[in-house]
Protein backbone atom coordinates (compact mmCIF):
# COMPACT_ATOMS: atom_id res chain seq x y z
CA UNK A 1 0.00 0.00 0.00
CA UNK A 2 1.33 3.41 -0.83
CA UNK A 3 1.14 6.34 1.50
CA UNK A 4 -1.06 9.23 0.61
CA UNK A 5 0.78 11.58 -1.66
CA UNK A 6 0.07 15.21 -1.06
CA UNK A 7 -0.95 16.49 -4.47
CA UNK A 8 -2.22 19.72 -3.05
CA UNK A 9 -0.83 22.79 -4.76
CA UNK A 10 -0.73 24.46 -1.40
CA UNK A 11 1.05 21.56 0.24
CA UNK A 12 4.43 22.32 1.72
CA UNK A 13 7.85 21.36 0.44
CA UNK A 14 9.95 18.94 2.41
CA UNK A 15 10.14 19.42 6.12
CA UNK A 16 13.51 20.91 7.01
CA UNK A 17 16.13 18.68 8.59
CA UNK A 18 13.93 15.60 8.59
CA UNK A 19 15.64 13.47 6.03
CA UNK A 20 12.86 10.92 6.23
CA UNK A 21 10.18 13.39 5.25
CA UNK A 22 8.51 12.78 1.92
CA UNK A 23 9.41 15.19 -0.83
CA UNK A 24 6.49 16.60 -2.76
CA UNK A 25 7.28 17.19 -6.36
CA UNK A 26 5.90 20.22 -8.10
CA UNK A 27 5.51 22.41 -5.09
CA UNK A 28 8.96 23.81 -4.53
CA UNK A 29 8.85 26.64 -7.05
CA UNK A 30 5.59 27.99 -5.75
CA UNK A 31 6.69 27.61 -2.16
CA UNK A 32 9.99 29.27 -2.94
CA UNK A 33 8.09 32.32 -4.15
CA UNK A 34 5.93 32.27 -1.06
CA UNK A 35 8.92 31.97 1.22
CA UNK A 36 10.68 34.83 -0.52
CA UNK A 37 7.57 36.98 -0.33
CA UNK A 38 7.25 36.17 3.33
CA UNK A 39 10.87 36.98 4.01
CA UNK A 40 10.41 40.30 2.26
CA UNK A 41 7.37 41.07 4.35
CA UNK A 42 9.25 40.32 7.49
CA UNK A 43 12.11 42.56 6.44
CA UNK A 44 9.60 45.35 5.88
CA UNK A 45 8.41 44.88 9.42
CA UNK A 46 11.87 45.80 10.63
CA UNK A 47 12.76 42.29 11.70
CA UNK A 48 9.97 41.94 14.23
CA UNK A 49 8.85 38.78 12.54
CA UNK A 50 11.05 35.80 12.02
CA UNK A 51 12.16 34.89 8.56
CA UNK A 52 11.41 31.36 7.53
CA UNK A 53 14.19 28.86 7.73
CA UNK A 54 15.19 27.96 4.24
CA UNK A 55 14.18 24.46 3.25
CA UNK A 56 16.52 22.37 1.15
CA UNK A 57 15.11 23.82 -2.09
CA UNK A 58 15.73 27.44 -1.17
CA UNK A 59 19.10 27.31 0.55
CA UNK A 60 20.97 29.63 -1.76
CA UNK A 61 18.31 32.20 -2.49
CA UNK A 62 16.42 32.54 0.78
CA UNK A 63 16.96 35.62 2.92
CA UNK A 64 19.34 35.26 5.86
CA UNK A 65 17.90 34.28 9.20
CA UNK A 66 18.80 37.23 11.36
CA UNK A 67 17.60 36.67 14.89
CA UNK A 68 16.54 33.17 15.59
CA UNK A 69 19.36 30.88 14.72
CA UNK A 70 20.37 30.21 18.32
CA UNK A 71 19.59 26.71 19.36
CA UNK A 72 22.15 26.38 22.11
CA UNK A 73 20.58 27.57 25.33
CA UNK A 74 23.59 26.48 27.34
CA UNK A 75 25.66 29.25 25.84
CA UNK A 76 22.96 31.89 25.91
CA UNK A 77 23.01 34.40 28.71
CA UNK A 78 20.74 37.10 30.00
CA UNK A 79 17.15 37.91 29.15
CA UNK A 80 17.62 41.62 28.69
CA UNK A 81 17.45 41.63 24.92
CA UNK A 82 13.87 40.39 24.76
CA UNK A 83 12.58 43.49 23.00
CA UNK A 84 15.14 43.20 20.23
CA UNK A 85 14.34 39.66 19.18
CA UNK A 86 11.37 37.55 18.31
CA UNK A 87 9.44 35.92 21.17
CA UNK A 88 10.13 32.44 19.80
CA UNK A 89 13.79 31.50 19.50
CA UNK A 90 13.66 28.53 17.15
CA UNK A 91 12.95 28.87 13.44
CA UNK A 92 9.24 28.72 12.61
CA UNK A 93 9.17 28.03 8.86
CA UNK A 94 5.82 28.56 7.20
CA UNK A 95 5.68 25.00 5.90
CA UNK A 96 5.84 23.66 9.45
CA UNK A 97 4.02 26.22 11.57
CA UNK A 98 0.99 28.48 11.53
CA UNK A 99 1.83 31.50 13.68
CA UNK A 100 -0.79 32.95 16.00
CA UNK A 101 0.71 36.30 16.85
CA UNK A 102 4.44 36.26 17.51
CA UNK A 103 4.38 34.04 20.58
CA UNK A 104 2.43 31.00 19.50
CA UNK A 105 3.30 28.56 16.74
CA UNK A 106 0.92 25.81 15.71
CA UNK A 107 2.34 22.65 14.15
CA UNK A 108 0.86 21.94 10.74
CA UNK A 109 -0.63 18.52 11.23
CA UNK A 110 0.40 17.33 7.77
CA UNK A 111 3.98 17.27 9.07
CA UNK A 112 2.94 14.27 11.20
CA UNK A 113 2.50 12.27 7.99
CA UNK A 114 6.29 11.96 7.90
CA UNK A 115 7.60 8.61 9.12
CA UNK A 116 8.29 8.32 12.82
CA UNK A 117 6.27 8.47 15.97
CA UNK A 118 7.19 11.42 18.18
CA UNK A 119 7.14 15.06 17.09
CA UNK A 120 10.69 16.35 16.53
CA UNK A 121 11.62 19.35 18.69
CA UNK A 122 11.94 21.52 15.58
CA UNK A 123 8.29 20.87 14.74
CA UNK A 124 6.84 20.94 18.24
CA UNK A 125 4.19 23.64 18.83
CA UNK A 126 5.06 26.63 21.00
CA UNK A 127 2.57 28.30 23.28
CA UNK A 128 3.98 31.04 25.49
CA UNK A 129 2.39 33.99 27.24
CA UNK A 130 5.50 36.10 26.63
CA UNK A 131 8.98 36.03 25.15
CA UNK A 132 11.12 32.92 25.54
CA UNK A 133 13.65 33.75 28.26
CA UNK A 134 17.27 32.75 27.58
CA UNK A 135 18.35 31.27 30.88
CA UNK A 136 21.87 30.28 31.86
CA UNK A 137 22.08 26.78 33.27
CA UNK A 138 25.26 27.67 35.15
CA UNK A 139 23.46 30.22 37.33
CA UNK A 140 19.96 28.73 37.29
CA UNK A 141 18.60 27.55 40.63
CA UNK A 142 15.42 25.74 41.47
CA UNK A 143 13.90 26.69 44.80
CA UNK A 144 11.47 24.38 46.56
CA UNK A 145 9.68 26.30 49.26
CA UNK A 146 6.43 27.09 51.01
CA UNK A 147 4.58 26.20 54.18
CA UNK A 148 3.90 22.72 52.82
CA UNK A 149 7.51 21.55 53.21
CA UNK A 150 9.70 20.95 56.28
CA UNK A 151 13.06 21.53 54.55
CA UNK A 152 12.98 24.13 51.77
CA UNK A 153 16.08 23.91 49.55
CA UNK A 154 17.71 25.04 46.34
CA UNK A 155 19.05 22.88 43.55
CA UNK A 156 21.48 23.67 40.71
CA UNK A 157 21.20 22.30 37.17
CA UNK A 158 24.18 20.05 37.82
CA UNK A 159 22.54 18.68 40.97
CA UNK A 160 19.24 18.15 39.18
CA UNK A 161 20.95 16.07 36.50
CA UNK A 162 22.39 13.76 39.18
CA UNK A 163 19.04 12.83 40.70
CA UNK A 164 17.24 9.60 39.75
CA UNK A 165 15.54 10.30 36.42
CA UNK A 166 12.71 8.80 34.44
CA UNK A 167 12.13 8.84 30.69
CA UNK A 168 8.59 8.69 29.35
CA UNK A 169 6.89 9.33 26.04
CA UNK A 170 3.80 11.50 26.47
CA UNK A 171 1.83 14.06 24.54
CA UNK A 172 1.53 17.71 25.46
CA UNK A 173 -1.48 19.71 24.31
CA UNK A 174 -2.76 23.22 24.88
CA UNK A 175 -6.14 23.55 26.61
CA UNK A 176 -7.18 25.74 23.68
CA UNK A 177 -6.24 23.21 21.00
CA UNK A 178 -9.18 22.95 18.57
CA UNK A 179 -10.59 26.31 19.69
CA UNK A 180 -11.27 27.48 16.11
CA UNK A 181 -13.89 24.75 15.75
CA UNK A 182 -16.19 26.43 18.26
CA UNK A 183 -16.69 29.07 15.60
CA UNK A 184 -16.26 26.91 12.49
CA UNK A 185 -18.52 24.05 13.61
CA UNK A 186 -20.65 25.38 16.48
CA UNK A 187 -20.87 28.91 15.04
CA UNK A 188 -19.97 30.34 18.43
CA UNK A 189 -16.70 32.21 18.53
CA UNK A 190 -14.48 31.70 21.55
CA UNK A 191 -11.84 34.12 22.85
CA UNK A 192 -8.21 33.20 22.22
CA UNK A 193 -5.92 31.96 19.48
CA UNK A 194 -7.82 30.03 16.79
CA UNK A 195 -5.83 26.79 16.88
CA UNK A 196 -6.89 23.91 14.71
CA UNK A 197 -5.48 20.65 16.11
CA UNK A 198 -1.77 21.41 15.97
CA UNK A 199 -1.27 22.77 19.50
CA UNK A 200 -0.26 19.22 20.29
CA UNK A 201 2.81 17.02 20.07
CA UNK A 202 4.31 13.77 21.33
CA UNK A 203 7.80 13.79 22.84
CA UNK A 204 10.06 11.62 24.91
CA UNK A 205 10.72 13.49 28.15
CA UNK A 206 13.49 12.87 30.68
CA UNK A 207 13.41 14.37 34.12
CA UNK A 208 13.15 13.89 37.84
CA UNK A 209 9.76 12.93 39.24
CA UNK A 210 8.31 15.87 41.12
CA UNK A 211 7.55 13.38 43.91
CA UNK A 212 11.30 12.83 44.38
CA UNK A 213 11.96 16.58 44.64
CA UNK A 214 9.07 17.06 47.06
CA UNK A 215 10.10 14.16 49.29
CA UNK A 216 13.58 15.63 49.55
CA UNK A 217 11.96 18.83 50.78
CA UNK A 218 10.09 16.91 53.47
CA UNK A 219 6.63 17.51 52.08
CA UNK A 220 4.15 17.71 54.98
CA UNK A 221 1.11 15.49 55.37
CA UNK A 222 -0.96 18.66 55.37
CA UNK A 223 0.36 19.97 52.05
CA UNK A 224 -2.48 20.71 49.62
CA UNK A 225 -1.22 22.36 46.45
CA UNK A 226 2.03 22.37 44.47
CA UNK A 227 2.67 25.36 42.22
CA UNK A 228 5.59 25.60 39.79
CA UNK A 229 6.42 29.21 38.88
CA UNK A 230 8.09 30.23 35.61
CA UNK A 231 11.06 32.57 35.24
CA UNK A 232 9.54 34.18 32.16
CA UNK A 233 8.57 37.86 32.36
CA UNK A 234 4.94 36.82 32.68
CA UNK A 235 5.88 34.56 35.64
CA UNK A 236 3.33 31.97 34.60
CA UNK A 237 2.23 29.78 37.51
CA UNK A 238 -0.41 27.09 37.91
CA UNK A 239 -1.16 25.05 41.01
CA UNK A 240 -2.02 21.36 41.06
CA UNK A 241 -3.16 19.16 43.94
CA UNK A 242 -0.42 17.29 45.81
CA UNK A 243 -1.82 13.95 44.62
CA UNK A 244 -1.26 14.97 40.98
CA UNK A 245 2.22 16.29 41.71
CA UNK A 246 3.13 12.97 43.35
CA UNK A 247 2.08 10.78 40.39
CA UNK A 248 5.01 8.92 38.87
CA UNK A 249 4.55 10.54 35.45
CA UNK A 250 4.66 14.09 36.76
CA UNK A 251 8.21 15.25 36.05
CA UNK A 252 10.55 18.15 36.27
CA UNK A 253 11.85 17.49 32.76
CA UNK A 254 15.20 18.64 31.42
CA UNK A 255 15.34 16.66 28.19
CA UNK A 256 12.99 16.50 25.22
CA UNK A 257 13.49 13.81 22.57
CA UNK A 258 16.98 13.11 23.88
CA UNK A 259 18.24 16.70 23.74
CA UNK A 260 18.41 19.36 26.43
CA UNK A 261 15.09 21.20 26.50
CA UNK A 262 15.09 23.79 23.72
CA UNK A 263 14.74 27.38 25.02
CA UNK A 264 11.17 27.72 23.73
CA UNK A 265 10.13 24.55 25.54
CA UNK A 266 11.42 25.52 28.97
CA UNK A 267 15.20 25.30 29.23
CA UNK A 268 16.69 24.46 31.63
CA UNK A 269 13.73 22.67 33.26
CA UNK A 270 9.98 22.46 32.89
CA UNK A 271 7.22 20.57 34.58
CA UNK A 272 5.43 17.88 32.59
CA UNK A 273 1.95 16.89 33.76
CA UNK A 274 0.84 14.19 31.32
CA UNK A 275 -2.81 14.18 30.37
CA UNK A 276 -3.45 17.62 31.79
CA UNK A 277 -3.96 20.84 29.88
CA UNK A 278 -0.61 22.27 28.74
CA UNK A 279 -0.80 25.19 31.19
CA UNK A 280 0.01 22.76 34.04
CA UNK A 281 3.34 21.99 32.39
CA UNK A 282 5.11 25.17 33.49
CA UNK A 283 8.24 26.04 31.50
CA UNK A 284 11.43 27.73 32.76
CA UNK A 285 10.66 26.70 36.34
CA UNK A 286 12.51 28.68 39.03
CA UNK A 287 10.35 27.96 42.06
CA UNK A 288 8.09 25.19 43.20
CA UNK A 289 5.81 26.46 45.94
CA UNK A 290 4.20 23.87 48.19
CA UNK A 291 1.24 25.16 50.11
CA UNK A 292 -0.71 23.94 53.12
CA UNK A 293 -3.75 25.87 51.83
CA UNK A 294 -5.37 25.90 48.38
CA UNK A 295 -3.70 28.34 45.98
CA UNK A 296 -5.69 30.66 43.73
CA UNK A 297 -3.92 32.55 40.96
CA UNK A 298 -4.99 34.05 37.64
CA UNK A 299 -4.43 30.78 35.81
CA UNK A 300 -6.83 28.73 37.89
CA UNK A 301 -9.48 31.38 38.51
CA UNK A 302 -9.77 33.58 35.38
CA UNK A 303 -7.95 31.66 32.67
CA UNK A 304 -7.98 27.91 32.11
CA UNK A 305 -11.41 27.62 33.74
CA UNK A 306 -14.71 26.88 32.00
CA UNK A 307 -16.79 30.04 31.70
CA UNK A 308 -20.28 30.12 30.25
CA UNK A 309 -23.95 29.37 30.88
CA UNK A 310 -23.26 25.65 31.31
CA UNK A 311 -20.60 26.29 33.94
CA UNK A 312 -21.56 27.94 37.23
CA UNK A 313 -18.79 29.99 38.92
CA UNK A 314 -16.81 28.30 41.66
CA UNK A 315 -15.54 31.26 43.70
CA UNK A 316 -12.89 32.47 43.72
CA UNK A 317 -12.72 30.82 40.26
CA UNK A 318 -15.02 32.03 37.48
CA UNK A 319 -15.85 28.42 36.68
CA UNK A 320 -14.68 24.82 36.99
CA UNK A 321 -10.90 24.53 36.78
CA UNK A 322 -9.53 22.77 33.70
CA UNK A 323 -7.37 19.78 34.48
CA UNK A 324 -7.53 16.58 32.39
CA UNK A 325 -7.65 16.75 28.59
CA UNK A 326 -9.95 14.75 26.27
CA UNK A 327 -9.54 11.88 23.82
CA UNK A 328 -8.99 13.37 20.34
CA UNK A 329 -7.85 12.60 16.82
CA UNK A 330 -6.60 14.46 13.77
CA UNK A 331 -5.80 13.94 10.10
CA UNK A 332 -2.21 14.41 8.89
CA UNK A 333 -3.12 16.40 5.78
CA UNK A 334 -3.02 20.11 4.92
CA UNK A 335 -6.10 22.10 5.91
CA UNK A 336 -7.98 22.06 3.60
CA UNK A 337 -6.60 19.04 1.77
CA UNK A 338 -6.54 18.29 -1.95
CA UNK A 339 -5.85 14.79 -3.23
CA UNK A 340 -5.98 13.18 -6.64
CA UNK A 341 -8.74 10.63 -7.23
CA UNK A 342 -7.73 7.04 -6.65
CA UNK A 343 -6.33 4.81 -3.94
CA UNK A 344 -4.80 6.46 -0.87
CA UNK A 345 -3.78 5.55 2.61
CA UNK A 346 -5.08 8.30 4.84
CA UNK A 347 -3.20 8.76 8.09
CA UNK A 348 -3.36 10.73 11.31
CA UNK A 349 -2.98 10.47 15.07
CA UNK A 350 -5.24 9.81 18.03
CA UNK A 351 -4.46 10.43 21.70
CA UNK A 352 -6.02 10.17 25.13
CA UNK A 353 -5.16 11.53 28.58
CA UNK A 354 -6.47 8.35 30.19
CA UNK A 355 -4.48 5.55 28.56
CA UNK A 356 -3.90 3.87 25.23
CA UNK A 357 -6.11 4.37 22.21
CA UNK A 358 -8.47 1.41 21.78
CA UNK A 359 -9.66 2.26 18.29
CA UNK A 360 -10.09 4.91 15.62
CA UNK A 361 -12.86 4.89 13.05
CA UNK A 362 -13.08 7.26 10.16
CA UNK A 363 -16.06 8.65 8.27
CA UNK A 364 -15.69 9.79 4.68
CA UNK A 365 -19.37 10.65 4.27
CA UNK A 366 -19.86 13.42 6.80
CA UNK A 367 -20.41 11.16 9.79
CA UNK A 368 -23.08 8.84 8.37
CA UNK A 369 -20.92 5.74 8.33
CA UNK A 370 -17.57 4.95 9.94
CA UNK A 371 -14.89 2.43 8.98
CA UNK A 372 -12.32 1.10 11.44
CA UNK A 373 -8.83 2.48 10.87
CA UNK A 374 -5.66 0.46 11.41
CA UNK A 375 -3.51 1.46 14.38
CA UNK A 376 0.15 1.34 13.36
CA UNK A 377 3.40 1.62 15.30
CA UNK A 378 3.67 2.46 18.99
CA UNK A 379 0.48 2.96 20.98
CA UNK A 380 1.81 4.52 24.15
CA UNK A 381 -0.53 5.44 26.98
CA UNK A 382 -1.08 9.19 27.29
CA UNK A 383 1.02 9.71 24.15
CA UNK A 384 -1.06 8.51 21.20
CA UNK A 385 -1.01 6.31 18.13
CA UNK A 386 -0.84 6.69 14.39
CA UNK A 387 -3.87 5.48 12.43
CA UNK A 388 -4.21 4.56 8.77
CA UNK A 389 -7.18 3.99 6.52
CA UNK A 390 -7.02 2.73 2.94
CA UNK A 391 -9.56 4.61 0.85
CA UNK A 392 -10.59 4.83 -2.79
CA UNK A 393 -11.29 8.53 -3.34
CA UNK A 394 -13.69 9.84 -5.97
CA UNK A 395 -13.67 13.39 -7.32
CA UNK A 396 -15.68 15.92 -5.36
CA UNK A 397 -15.89 17.73 -2.04
CA UNK A 398 -15.49 15.46 0.97
CA UNK A 399 -14.61 15.41 4.64
CA UNK A 400 -12.44 13.00 6.61
CA UNK A 401 -13.73 12.60 10.16
CA UNK A 402 -11.70 10.41 12.52
CA UNK A 403 -13.26 9.44 15.84
CA UNK A 404 -11.12 7.87 18.58
CA UNK A 405 -11.88 5.90 21.71
CA UNK A 406 -9.52 4.88 24.49
CA UNK A 407 -9.06 1.80 26.63
CA UNK A 408 -11.00 3.42 29.49
CA UNK A 409 -14.14 3.71 27.37
CA UNK A 410 -13.88 7.41 26.54
CA UNK A 411 -14.68 8.41 22.99
CA UNK A 412 -15.18 11.53 20.92
CA UNK A 413 -18.73 12.91 20.71
CA UNK A 414 -20.37 14.39 17.63
CA UNK A 415 -20.09 18.13 17.16
CA UNK A 416 -23.76 18.42 18.18
CA UNK A 417 -22.85 17.23 21.67
CA UNK A 418 -19.92 19.62 22.13
CA UNK A 419 -20.63 22.14 24.89
CA UNK A 420 -19.45 25.71 24.48
CA UNK A 421 -17.28 27.75 26.84
CA UNK A 422 -16.28 31.37 26.34
CA UNK A 423 -12.53 30.83 26.24
CA UNK A 424 -12.79 27.90 23.91
CA UNK A 425 -11.06 25.22 25.94
CA UNK A 426 -11.19 21.45 25.48
CA UNK A 427 -12.87 21.07 22.10
CA UNK A 428 -13.13 17.28 21.94
CA UNK A 429 -15.75 16.48 19.29
CA UNK A 430 -14.80 14.60 16.11
CA UNK A 431 -13.62 17.18 13.56
CA UNK A 432 -14.47 16.87 9.83
CA UNK A 433 -11.31 17.62 7.85
CA UNK A 434 -12.16 19.25 4.51
CA UNK A 435 -10.93 17.41 1.42
CA UNK A 436 -11.22 18.16 -2.30
CA UNK A 437 -10.61 15.19 -4.58
CA UNK A 438 -9.62 16.22 -8.09
Ligand SMILES: Nc1nc2c(c(=O)[nH]1)N[C@H]1C(S)=C(S)[C@@H](COP(=O)(O)O)O[C@H]1N2
Pocket residue numbers: 124125126127128129130172173174175229230231232234235236237264265266277278279280281282283284
Ligand atom coordinates in the same frame (compact mmCIF):
# COMPACT_ATOMS: atom_id res chain seq x y z
N1 LIG B 1 6.45 29.61 32.25
C1 LIG B 1 5.52 29.30 31.33
N2 LIG B 1 5.10 28.03 31.25
C2 LIG B 1 4.17 27.68 30.33
C3 LIG B 1 3.58 28.64 29.49
C4 LIG B 1 4.05 29.99 29.59
O1 LIG B 1 3.63 30.90 28.87
N3 LIG B 1 5.03 30.28 30.52
N4 LIG B 1 2.59 28.27 28.61
C5 LIG B 1 1.84 27.07 28.99
C6 LIG B 1 0.92 26.61 27.98
S1 LIG B 1 -0.57 27.44 27.91
C7 LIG B 1 1.15 25.50 27.22
S2 LIG B 1 0.00 24.89 26.16
C8 LIG B 1 2.47 24.81 27.27
C9 LIG B 1 3.09 24.79 25.89
O2 LIG B 1 4.32 24.14 25.91
P1 LIG B 1 5.28 24.20 24.64
O3 LIG B 1 5.44 25.64 24.25
O4 LIG B 1 6.55 23.56 25.07
O5 LIG B 1 4.64 23.41 23.54
O6 LIG B 1 3.37 25.43 28.17
C10 LIG B 1 2.77 25.93 29.35
N5 LIG B 1 3.80 26.38 30.26
Ligand SMILES: [Mo]
Pocket residue numbers: 127173174175176277278279
Ligand atom coordinates in the same frame (compact mmCIF):
# COMPACT_ATOMS: atom_id res chain seq x y z
MO1 LIG C 1 -1.96 26.21 26.59
